[in-house]
Every structure is written in C-alpha cells, then in structure tokens.
Amino acid sequence: MASASATAKAISFSTQSLPLNPKSPLVKSQPFVSFKNLYRSPSPFLGQALRIPHLPLTSLSQHPDLQIRAVDSKPTVLVAEKLGQAGLDLLRSFANVDCSYNLSPEELCSKISLCDALIVRSGTKVTKEVFEAARGRLKVVGRAGVGIDNVDLQAATEYGCLVVNAPTANTVAAAEHAIAMLAAMARNVAQADASMKAGKWQRNKYVGVSLVGKTLAVMGFGKVGSEVARRAKGLGMHVIAHDPYAPADRARAIGAELVSFDEAISTADFISLHMPLTPTTSKVFNDASFAKMKKGVRIINVARGGVIDEDALVRALDSGLVAQAALDVFTEEPPPKDNKLVQHENVTVTPHLGASTVEAQEGVAIEIAEAVVGALKGELAATAVNAPMVPAEVLSELAPYVVLAEKLGRLAVQLVAGGSGIQGVKVVYTSARDPDDLDTRLLRAMVTKGILEPISSVFINLVNADFTAKKRGLRISEERVILNGSPESPIESIQIHMANVESKFASALSESGEIRVEGRVKDGIPHFTRVGPFSVDVSLEGNVILCRQYDQPGLIGRVGNILAEQNVNVNFMSVGRTAPGKQAIMAIGVDEEPEKETLKNIGEVPAIEEFVFLKL
Numbered sequence: 274m275a276s277a278s279a280t281a282k283a284i285s286f287s288t289q290s291l292p293l294n295p296k297s298p299l300v301k302s303q304p305f306v307s308f309k310n311l312y313r314s315p316s317p318f319l320g321q322a323l324r325i326p327h328l329p330l331t332s333l334s335q336h337p338d339l340q341i342r343a344v345d346s347k348p349t350v351l352v353a354e355k356l357g358q359a360g361l362d363l364l365r366s367f368a369n370v371d372c373s374y375n376l377s378p379e380e381l382c383s384k385i386s387l388c389d390a391l392i393v394r395s396g397t398k399v400t401k402e403v404f405e406a407a408r409g410r411l412k413v414v415g416r417a418g419v420g421i422d423n424v425d426l427q428a429a430t431e432y433g434c435l436v437v438n439a440p441t442a443n444t445v446a447a448a449e450h451a452i453a454m455l456a457a458m459a460r461n462v463a464q465a466d467a468s469m470k471a472g473k474w475q476r477n478k479y480v481g482v483s484l485v486g487k488t489l490a491v492m493g494f495g496k497v498g499s500e501v502a503r504r505a506k507g508l509g510m511h512v513i514a515h516d517p518y519a520p521a522d523r524a525r526a527i528g529a530e531l532v533s534f535d536e537a538i539s540t541a542d543f544i545s546l547h548m549p550l551t552p553t554t555s556k557v558f559n560d561a562s563f564a565k566m567k568k569g570v571r572i573i574n575v576a577r578g579g580v581i582d583e584d585a586l587v588r589a590l591d592s593g594l595v596a597q598a599a600l601d602v603f604t605e606e607p608p609p610k611d612n613k614l615v616q617h618e619n620v621t622v623t624p625h626l627g628a629s630t631v632e633a634q635e636g637v638a639i640e641i642a643e644a645v646v647g648a649l650k651g652e653l654a655a656t657a658v659n660a661p662m663v664p665a666e667v668l669s670e671l672a673p674y675v676v677l678a679e680k681l682g683r684l685a686v687q688l689v690a691g692g693s694g695i696q697g698v699k700v701v702y703t704s705a706r707d708p709d710d711l712d713t714r715l716l717r718a719m720v721t722k723g724i725l726e727p728i729s730s731v732f733i734n735l736v737n738a739d740f741t742a743k744k745r746g747l748r749i750s751e752e753r754v755i756l757n758g759s760p761e762s763p764i765e766s767i768q769i770h771m772a773n774v775e776s777k778f779a780s781a782l783s784e785s786g787e788i789r790v791e792g793r794v795k796d797g798i799p800h801f802t803r804v805g806p807f808s809v810d811v812s813l814e815g816n817v818i819l820c821r822q823y824d825q826p827g828l829i830g831r832v833g834n835i836l837a838e839q840n841v842n843v844n845f846m847s848v849g850r851t852a853p854g855k856q857a858i859m860a861i862g863v864d865e866e867p868e869k870e871t872l873k874n875i876g877e878v879p880a881i882e883e884f885v886f887l888k889l
C-alpha cells in the first residue's frame with residue numbers, strides 16, 4: 274500500500290490553452306447555452322447564462338462565430354403585468370421583451386417555455402405548473418414588488434429557477450397609503466364623499482374620531498411598518514409594535530415600543546397590519562384575536578388579505594367589536610362582487626393600491642429590471658428570495674475556487690465504482706481565514722453540481738443544489754481545517770471525501786478506505802493536487818488520465834508517445850511517488866478525450882497496474 278507521504282514532481286508539457294474550440298458543434302447550436310459549455314463557466318446561479326471568467330473579452334469578440342452568437346442570443350423576458358417605462362427600457366437594452374398582460378394560466382403556461390425570465394406583480398400566480406411548463410428554460414422570476422406569496426417558491430427552487438423581488442422601492446408608497454387609509458377611515462372620507470355625490474349633506478352622520486393621543490399597534494415592524502410608525506408619531510399617536518423578529522432598538526429609535534401580540538391587540542385603538550402572508554400569519558386575525566381587542570377598535574390592512582379571516586372580520590364589524598376597517602388587500606383579488614367586507618358601510622376599501630404611485634412604480638420597475646438582467650448575466654442577485662445572497666466581492670474572490678469545487682466533485686464521482694451508491698460526501702476546506710469570514714455555500718453547491726450532474730439529468734445551480742442533494746439522499750457535510758498564518762487567499766485547499774464506496778481506481782482510496790481528492794488554486798488556476806494518499810499536480814483544464822505504476826525510467830515517455838501518436842495533446846503531467854523505484858501515480862492532463870484504443874494501449878503498458886480516464 275502506498276504511503277501518505279508521497280511526493281510530487283510536476284512536468285509541464287505545454288502551457289495553459291484557451292478552452293475554446295470554434296469548430297465545436299456547440300457554437301453552432303443552442304447559441305445561448307453554448308457559452309457556458311465552451312467556457313466551463315461556474316455559472317453559480319444560472320447555468321445557461323453568458324458568463325466568461327478569466328478570459329479577455331477582446332479575444333472573444335474577434336472570433337466571428339462568437340460575434341454572431343452574441344448578437345443572436347438575446348434572452349427573452351416575459352413581462353406579464355404593467356411595468357414602469359424605465360424598467361422596460363433597461364430590459365430592452367439586454368433582452369427581447371414580450372409585454373403580454375392579463376394572460377390566463379393556460380396562456381402563461383404555453384408562452385413560458387420560450388422565456389428566460391418572467392416579471393410579475395401580485396396579480397399573476399406563478400404556480401408549479403408554470404415551472405413545469407417552462408421545461409428548464411425559465412431561469413429567473415422577477416417579482417416587481419415585495420410580497421412573493423403569488424410565486425410557488427418551493428417549485429421555483431426545485432426547478433433551479435431564481436426568484437428575485439424589488440423589496441425597497443414601494444415601501445414609502447405603502448406606508449403613505451396606510452396613513453391615508455387610517456385618516457380616511459377615522460374621518461369617514463370615502464363614505465361622506467359617496468353620500469355627497471348621491472346629493473346628500475349628512476354632517477351629523479359622518480362625525481369622525483381623532484388620531485392624536487390614540488394608540489396605534491403596528492403589526493410587523495419591517496420596512497413598511499416602521500415607516501408607518503414614524504408617520505403616526507408625527508400625527509401625535511402613541512405607537513406600539515409587535516414583531517417577533519424585529520430588533521427592539523430599531524423600534525425604540527423611532528419611539529415605538531415592541532410588545533407581545535396579545536398586548537398589542539388588546540391595548541390599541543388602531544391596528545395596522547404589515548406582516549407578510551406566511552403559514553404562521555395566515556388568518557392570524559380571527560374570532561379569537563378579535564375577541565381580545567378593545568371594543569371599537571379600527572383596523573387597517575395594507576399587507577395581505579390572507580392574514581385576516583374575512584368572515585370573522587364581518588362578524589366583528591356587525592357586532593360593533595370592530596368599529597371600522599380600511600382594507601387595501603383581500604384574500605381573493607379582485608374580491609367577488611358580493612364580498613361582504615367590500616359592501617360593508619363601516620369598511621373603506623381600495624383595490625390593492627398600496628404600491629401604486631407613479632414614483633414607486635418607476636422605482637420598482639428599475640429595481641426589478643436590474644435584478645433580472647443581473648441574474649440573466651449569471652450574477653448573484655442581492656434580492657434573491659430562494660438562494661443565499663453572496664456579495665459581489667466575495668463572489669469575485671471565490672471565482673477560481675468555484676471552478677475548483679465543481680471539478681473536484683466531477684473527479685470524485687467518476688472514481689466511484691458503479692453500483693456503490695454514494696450517500697455521504699464530506700467537503701474539507703483548509704484555510705487560514707476565520708470561519709466567519711469564509712462563505713462556503715457557493716462552493717458546497719458547486720461540489721454538489723460536480724457530483725450530481727455527471728450521473729443524472731438534473732441541472733444544478735446555487736438555487737437548487739441543497740434541495741436536489743437532499744431529494745437524492747445525498748448528505749453533504751462540510752469541515753474547516755484552520756491553518757496558522759496570514760489568510761492571503763481565502764482557501765488553501767479543498768478536499769472531497771466519499772466514505773463507504775468502492776473505487777474503480779483503488780489508488781484513490783485513502784488509508785481509511787474513502788475516496789479522497791484534493792485541489793488547490795495556483796496563480797488563479799484550479800489544480801488537482803492529491804488523489805488518495807498520492808500527491809499529484811495537474812491543472813484542471815482538460816481531462817485527466819490517472820495511472821498507477823511502478824516508478825521506472827522511460828515510462829512517462831512511453832505513455833506520452835501513445836497519446837502523441839493519436840494526436841492527443843498533453844497539457845500537463847505530474848508523477849507522485851512513495852519513494853524512488855516504488856509505486857507512483859502519474860496524472861496526465863489531456864485536451865481531448867482519447868479514443869478507447871488509445872486508453873487500452875496505455876493500460877497494456879506492463880508497468881501500469883491500473884488507470885482511469887476522468888472527464889472534466
């Protein structure tokens with residue numbers, strides 16, 4: 274058995290070559306897809322996006338084929354609800370834009386397989402059927418607004434489709450609308466207006482209530498809630514808030530006190546709702562909670578209709594427990610014509626207008642267009658809803674490690690003997706960085722991609738990597754080995770360990786019997802540096818042949834000759850041995866995939882005990 278103290282000597286046969294083959298059929302077909310395949314892009318988000326790492330753009334643009342493709346291969350964005358002009362202009366500068374409003378679910382499903390991105394507001398349901406109908410082409414759904422309860426996030430994740438939203442541009446508009454509803458309700462503005470338009474003059478009927486000195490409970494102290502609180506303070510109201518996840522000091526800074534749910538609803542004169550619709554908040558305002566409220570309470574809902582049990586609210590209004598309600602949102606939108614809340618004389622309604630100001634819609638359109646274009650370019654979106662957000666500077670630092678992680682995953686899985694069944698994979702990072710300073714989610718996703726893509730038909734990216742691994746029963750654990758010294762590079766090495774599997778290349782097994790491969794980044798290029806107990810050194814740019822042999826003079830030349838006879842270009846070769854004249858591992862980097870016959874000839878060289886061809 275080989276010892277773990279194997280040493281490596283690297284023999285360079287040629288320098289790094291551009292992995293571009295202009296004659297590749299991939300360049301001719303599927304133009305948008307081809308870039309990823311040509312450049313082996315890490316495309317952490319969107320595997321089919323144009324993303325060209327490490328390569329000078331000038332050399333690409335000089336290639337005639339690529340110039341044509343770059344022009345031809347604009348993605349298509351379907352805008353399914355009205356979007357501000359500035360956002361449309363931005364989208365059109367990058368993509369073909371199809372504005373088709375009021376599509377039926379069937380029409381949406383039939384169009385979607387021709388689209389790379391879809392932009393919606395709250396009026397379009399993006400269901401599992403939509404993702405199924407997209408047949409893998411849809412890469413990003415942009416929600417031009419905050420609430421993503423109309424998008425099936427689980428299905429999006431399962432299909433590897435990124436969901437981004439525009440979380441900030443309509444905050445003030447929604448807060449202003451809540452305040453407008455609050456004041457209009459307190460002074461019966463809508464009812465009095467309707468009465469006058471009907472020819473009446475009813476001054477006694479529409480006596481209102483004052484806001485100053487009253488207690489307002491803000492339920493959900495996020496972006497909109499805190500802006501509502503700030504404005505209510507300006508109206509002289511006493512503001513309390515309930516939000517299990519909001520920091521107390523942020524509330525205090527605005528002059529609001531965070532209290533429990535029961536305390537908020539039982540002491541308030543006005544209750545304004547600003548939480549998202551989730552399984553926990555669904556119908557959280559129901560008979561039981563109305564019963565705890567002060568008699569004559571007034572409720573404003575500019576969040577989501579589903580947080581209120583609407584039948585219970587009708588009962589509470591009819592009994593006088595709730596004096597008035599002001600509603601911008603409804604469980605079903607638009608609500609049926611005979612909806613009792615809409616018709617109720619103590620209820621003021623607007624048709625989901627919270628975000629509908631000219632300014633907010635322009636802002637939202639730009640915010641979502643930037644997010645969608647960025648995502649289509651393969652960048653990580655700051656407003657990703659179903660994927661970890663990795664800041665741009667972290668991404669650029671990790672770029673070569675992202676490639677390394679994927680290629681190590683690919684190497685490791687190809688070393689597994691058929692029928693072994695992989696269950697557990699451990700990824701070990703050695704680094705001098707403080708663990709809190711090293712975000713490995715992207716690397717883990719790429720290891721998963723490397724392992725699963727060669728053995729399945731799934732397309733894996735940062736969005737669906739964990740989900741897909743889990744679904745396939747593949748457990749990926751991570752371990753950090755902290756090195757002493759200064760953390761100049763984020764990672765020293767990445768190792769992949771696969772336990773309880775057999776290997777088709779016995780030398781890949783470590784002393785503990787697990788498949789082990791290791792890689793490092795050298796001068797920005799990912800290298801394969803260890804297999805089992807053997808040190809090797811091959812840049813991970815083409816494909817790799819691993820041979821185990823008895824170290825003897827002339828062997829490297831013999832294998833090199835076999836490859837040269839078949840016109841296979843060797844780009845790198847290294848030999849790791851236990852001691853002179855003992856067992857050694859020869860790792861050969863080759864640009865092309867050798868013919869079967871060539872590989873057979875290598876295997877028949879007497880000193881070679883085993884070998885394996887690994888495709889990267």
Ligand SMILES: NC(=O)c1ccc[n+]([C@@H]2O[C@H](COP(=O)([O-])OP(=O)(O)OC[C@H]3O[C@@H](n4cnc5c(N)ncnc54)[C@H](O)[C@@H]3O)[C@@H](O)[C@H]2O)c1
Nearest residue numbers: 420447493494495496497516518547548549575576627628
């Ligand atoms: N009517 C409109 O046109 C309109 C416009 C903008 C936003 N909205 C809706 O308003 C809501 C708030 O938007 P935002 O931008 O402030 O979102 P946000 O994420 O900034 O704030 C939501 C807050 O709710 C809190 N929360 C979560 N669960 C809670 C619970 N069980 N009880 C109390 N608080 C809880 C969160 O901690 C968070 O602080 C969303 O539902 C959004 O869709 C509606």
Ligand SMILES: O=C(O)[C@H](O)COP(=O)(O)O
Nearest residue numbers: 394395417418419420628
């Ligand atoms: O969640 C939101 O952003 C608001 O409800 C606005 O929805 P809209 O874009 O459909 O107006």
